[in-house]
Structure formats: structure tokens, C-alpha cells
Amino acid sequence: MTAPTTSAGPLFGTARQVADAVLFEGYVLYPYRASAAKNRMRWQFGVLAPPAWAAASGEPAAQRTQILMEPRAGAVLHAELRFLHAQRRTVERALDGGRFEATDELSLPDRVLVPWDEGVEDRVELSVDVDALGGDGLTLPFSRPAHTETEQVAGGQIVRRREPLEGVVRITAEELPGPYRVLRLTATVENTGDGTAAAREDALSHALISAHLMLALTAGSFISMTDPPEWARAAVAECRNEHTWPVLAGEDGAADVVLSSPIILEDHPQIAPESPGQLYDATEIDEILALRTAALTDDEKRQARGTDDRAAAVIDLADSMPPEVLERLHGAVRALREVTGPAAVPNVTTPDTPWWDPGADASVDPARDRVMVEGVSVGAGSRVVLRPGLRRSDAQDLFLHGRTALVEAVLHDVDGAVHLAVTVEGDPGAEVRREQGRFLYFQPDELAPVDPVEAS
The missing domain is CATH 2.30.30 (SH3 type barrels.)
Structure with missing residues (x-):
């Protein structure tokens, strides 16, 4: 069975903010330059490699999500697969006669361009009646064609190339025995491309990168995998998740949305409201990153701006961050509680200690x-x-x-x-x-x- 792609619109709500952080986790690391050693080994999370490379390297070609759900009558399941498609960027210097030659560096007034693999956001959306997920369920193949584009810059040009990519999403649901109507949902994402590669960087051109899945029910709820009710613990323990982990991500603690992520998260993850924007390097050291980034030399900032547009945005953010925003990164009190007993008045007898x-x-x-x-x-x-x-x-x-x-x-x-x-x-x-x-x-x-x- 196949289904047309649709948009879940606002159903995913705040889950999309966390999903964005998952999508770009480790995308480019401080000091945000392609020449930095730690930016030469990239794409560590959620990589679904083409089958040929997966067989040779041990990297997975598929991920599987299993979670329990309690749908109500007429419920529709919305699913959204999100991933990055690697785009190889090369730099060419202009020659006489309208010709160009590849170069390792092209210096512009505001940036220094170098070869680099960019990540292009992509997604596959679908929706299906839950009652139609029995048996073989839903199968949705997808493909992306090869693509090349050229951008003219002062003294040369940038050439961007994307390799073809193929995959499939399979979703089934099995009703479990018991007094309640509970279904075990299985969602598999698989890279089915036939790209061959002699090195990982070539295989990544045909891979789904930072792949993760968002699921939403229009009526009903999912059951937490980390804190299930007592009656569901045995069924939850039988679920098998491979290369991904589903957590509840509905708004205001609701259980109608799930984010299945290659990074281990807790139920209802949130982006700290103090965060000024994407810094890509981590999620808990925004203050340090902002200060260190603002302290880069002008030449280092030119190199970072030429590495990637997202790195350039980080440089601009650090340079323009007002003091009151930076102050918020210093720390926040989420909750206060009263402490009683001896610990509330430490060191009563020896105040100098x-x-x-x-x-x-x-x-x-x-x-x-x-x-x-x-x-x-x-x-x-x-x-x-x-x-x-x-x-x-x-x-x-x-x-x-x-x-x-x-x-x-x-x-x-x-x-x-x-x-x-x-x-x-x-x-x-x-x-x-x-x-x-x-x-x-x-x-x-x-x-x-x-x-x-x-x-x-």
C-alpha cells in the first residue's frame, strides 16, 4: 500500500524545534572553519549509508522505530522523515577566455571559499489512516535525482553537486492482545540506493544524514518508552528500536507526538528559551561558544564565513549579540524549593568554614x-x-x-x-x-x- 505525501502542518509544533537541533547536531564545530581537524570527520549521527557501503563498513543502511500507541476511532497517523543530503561544493578560479580551474582556496573581501560538503535539508511526508496499517501496512519509496548548480563569485565560481539518493519508508501496526486497544507501530527507514564508494566521504554523498522521524496521531496517544504505565511495561520491553530512539514530544506534555531520534533524548525535550540560535557545536555551552566565537580574529572569521552559510550566521550572531542576551546564557533558575533540616543551615557552629x-x-x-x-x-x-x-x-x-x-x-x-x-x-x-x-x-x-x- 502506498499513500500520497501530505503536510502535518502545526501538528508537530514545538517538536520541530528539537528536531532541528537533532538535524544539525555537530554540523560544523568551533572554530567553524573547514581547515579545523575536527571538521574533517563529519556526519556522526543518524547516517543511513547506501547498502553497498553499509555491508563493507558496518554503518547502518536502515533504522527502525517501534512504539506502542492507543489510537481512537478514525485516527490518522502523520509521519515526517527528515534528513540532510550532502552537497559537494568545489571552488574554481576564473582564467582567461571564460575558462575555470579547480582551486583549494578563493579569497574574497568578506570570506575565504574552500571546498566543503554542505547539508541540504530534505523531508518525506505522509499520512495514513491507522486502520489501514495492518498486514503489509504502508510502503512509500522516494528518490532524489542528481543535481548540479553554479554560482558566480568575484574571481571565479562555486559548483555544487548532489548525487542521486533513494530510500523507502515502511510503516505497519499490529494490535496486541489485552483488555485495551494497543497497537505496536513499526516504522522503518531504509536507504535503498545503489551507490558504490571506495571511501566514506564518497558514500556520504548517497546517504541520509541525521535521519530522524516525527510521528503524530490526530486522535489518541503514544505510550512512553522510558516511563510506561505498569500494565504496558512488558509490551514496551518487547519493542526493538535500531539506530534510533522514540520519545514523547507533544506540546504541554501531551502524548500525541513522537520524535524518533538517533541521539538519545528524554521525553518532552525542549530547547532552552535562553538559547540565541543555532550554534551547531553543542546544546549546553552556548555562553562559552558565543564568547570564543566573538574573540576570533578577523581572518579567522573570514575563513569561517567562507566555510558554510550556517557558520557565517554563527559569526554574525556572536558579533551582534547584545549584552542582555549574553547575560541570559550565564545561567537560569528553572525551579526553587524549600530546604529544611540540618542541610538548610550548614556549618552553624563554624561559620568560617x-x-x-x-x-x-x-x-x-x-x-x-x-x-x-x-x-x-x-x-x-x-x-x-x-x-x-x-x-x-x-x-x-x-x-x-x-x-x-x-x-x-x-x-x-x-x-x-x-x-x-x-x-x-x-x-x-x-x-x-x-x-x-x-x-x-x-x-x-x-x-x-x-x-x-x-x-x-
């Missing part, structure tokens, strides 16, 4: 303090099994699930919470971590004692 000094509170001793874990007293020297919490751990913590570790210290923060510093058993760098005090930290409910007798 800062609250953050370990000697400020003699009532705690990380090396001797103990905490109850599943009815067992655990402290420094105890062996535990790591069970990271899904909602407060990053991806690296999750890789440690089930590993055994040695408790190095029991720590109390100023809010009264308890954290256990651990080193993972079998870690060859454990001794270095002890010497430097660089431990991994978990809360008591993220651990289990290995041996109650030993731990006590």
Missing part, C-alpha cells in the same frame, strides 16, 4: 558511614550489583547494568540525599580512579548487595 569544605560537618564520614540497601548495611568495602535507574541515568550508566562494583565511600549532599561512590570490578583504571577521586556515583535504590553476610 565554607559549606562545601569536607570539614564543615563532622557528623559525616564518607569512609565509615553506612546506608541500608535492601535491608543490608552497606559502606566502603562492600560489594554491590549496579542497577542504574532509567530516568536518572545516562546511556553510559545503562551499559553497567548487572556489573559488580566496590563501594568506595558513602556521601551525603547538602539536600540530605545519599550517594555511593563505586569502582567497577574488572575496571583496569580502578586504581587511577581511586588516586584521583574520580568515582561513579549511584543512589542506594540503584544498587543491590552481592552478599548480605559480606556486605554487613
Whole structure:
């Protein structure tokens, strides 16, 4: 079954802002020049390579999203695949007789042009009645033809070339047994092009880059993959997502929109309102990037402007940012809460000692303090099994699930919470971590004692 492409319009709402950040994550890194070493190995997220290169390199040619949904009668599913299509830009110098020759650099008054791969935004849109997704579901092939364009500049020209690209979107839905009408939605995006390449940079010309999918229901809701209701946990655990991860992204906490991203996000991700615009390099260091970018020399800024139009926009943004906007990047308080108990009045008896000094509170001793874990007293020297919490751990913590570790210290923060510093058993760098005090930290409910007798 195939369906005509349509536009979901405002259905995706604020999810599109986050999707834009995903689309251009790492697009061009500070100092925003093509000559910088870290800008020579690009396109790290969401790359769906042509099958021939995928088979040779191990990079994926497809991504799969599986998520549960509870559609209401007459619900329509809107889907939007978004990606970048690499466009190779070469620079040519003008010669006598109207001829041109390729060059590594063309200096203009405001910029220095060099060869570079630009990213052209592209999308595939579709909509389908949810009731029509049973069986073989929907299959929508798409293709993009080769394209060449020339731009005349002072002293030469810019030539931009895009290679052909082919792919397919497949969407099916399977109703699950149970008291509620719940469907498992499977959406697959696949690069089906026949482009061959001897190097990754050539394969990227035929790849879907930063590929991600947005899904929206006109009636009904999706079920969170990270925090499902108890009755849906078993069905959620059976979902298989490959090279992408779906999160709820509806406005005001609604569950009618999903963003399936190659970057791990939490439900309802948001762009900080203080952010002045796209800086491409990261999402949490806007202040540093803005200051460092504004401090580039005039020649460095000319090189950045010639690297990419988006890099030029970053330079202009940093140069024109008013002080009050820069001040907002310094930090923001999202919420305040009252703190009571001893932690609310730290260091009452010795006011000359800062609250953050370990000697400020003699009532705690990380090396001797103990905490109850599943009815067992655990402290420094105890062996535990790591069970990271899904909602407060990053991806690296999750890789440690089930590993055994040695408790190095029991720590109390100023809010009264308890954290256990651990080193993972079998870690060859454990001794270095002890010497430097660089431990991994978990809360008591993220651990289990290995041996109650030993731990006590």
C-alpha cells in the first residue's frame, strides 16, 4: 500500500524545534572553519549509508522505530522523515577566455571559499489512516535525482553537486492482545540506493544524514518508552528500536507526538528559551561558544564565513549579540524549593568554614558511614550489583547494568540525599580512579548487595 505525501502542518509544533537541533547536531564545530581537524570527520549521527557501503563498513543502511500507541476511532497517523543530503561544493578560479580551474582556496573581501560538503535539508511526508496499517501496512519509496548548480563569485565560481539518493519508508501496526486497544507501530527507514564508494566521504554523498522521524496521531496517544504505565511495561520491553530512539514530544506534555531520534533524548525535550540560535557545536555551552566565537580574529572569521552559510550566521550572531542576551546564557533558575533540616543551615557552629569544605560537618564520614540497601548495611568495602535507574541515568550508566562494583565511600549532599561512590570490578583504571577521586556515583535504590553476610 502506498499513500500520497501530505503536510502535518502545526501538528508537530514545538517538536520541530528539537528536531532541528537533532538535524544539525555537530554540523560544523568551533572554530567553524573547514581547515579545523575536527571538521574533517563529519556526519556522526543518524547516517543511513547506501547498502553497498553499509555491508563493507558496518554503518547502518536502515533504522527502525517501534512504539506502542492507543489510537481512537478514525485516527490518522502523520509521519515526517527528515534528513540532510550532502552537497559537494568545489571552488574554481576564473582564467582567461571564460575558462575555470579547480582551486583549494578563493579569497574574497568578506570570506575565504574552500571546498566543503554542505547539508541540504530534505523531508518525506505522509499520512495514513491507522486502520489501514495492518498486514503489509504502508510502503512509500522516494528518490532524489542528481543535481548540479553554479554560482558566480568575484574571481571565479562555486559548483555544487548532489548525487542521486533513494530510500523507502515502511510503516505497519499490529494490535496486541489485552483488555485495551494497543497497537505496536513499526516504522522503518531504509536507504535503498545503489551507490558504490571506495571511501566514506564518497558514500556520504548517497546517504541520509541525521535521519530522524516525527510521528503524530490526530486522535489518541503514544505510550512512553522510558516511563510506561505498569500494565504496558512488558509490551514496551518487547519493542526493538535500531539506530534510533522514540520519545514523547507533544506540546504541554501531551502524548500525541513522537520524535524518533538517533541521539538519545528524554521525553518532552525542549530547547532552552535562553538559547540565541543555532550554534551547531553543542546544546549546553552556548555562553562559552558565543564568547570564543566573538574573540576570533578577523581572518579567522573570514575563513569561517567562507566555510558554510550556517557558520557565517554563527559569526554574525556572536558579533551582534547584545549584552542582555549574553547575560541570559550565564545561567537560569528553572525551579526553587524549600530546604529544611540540618542541610538548610550548614556549618552553624563554624561559620568560617565554607559549606562545601569536607570539614564543615563532622557528623559525616564518607569512609565509615553506612546506608541500608535492601535491608543490608552497606559502606566502603562492600560489594554491590549496579542497577542504574532509567530516568536518572545516562546511556553510559545503562551499559553497567548487572556489573559488580566496590563501594568506595558513602556521601551525603547538602539536600540530605545519599550517594555511593563505586569502582567497577574488572575496571583496569580502578586504581587511577581511586588516586584521583574520580568515582561513579549511584543512589542506594540503584544498587543491590552481592552478599548480605559480606556486605554487613
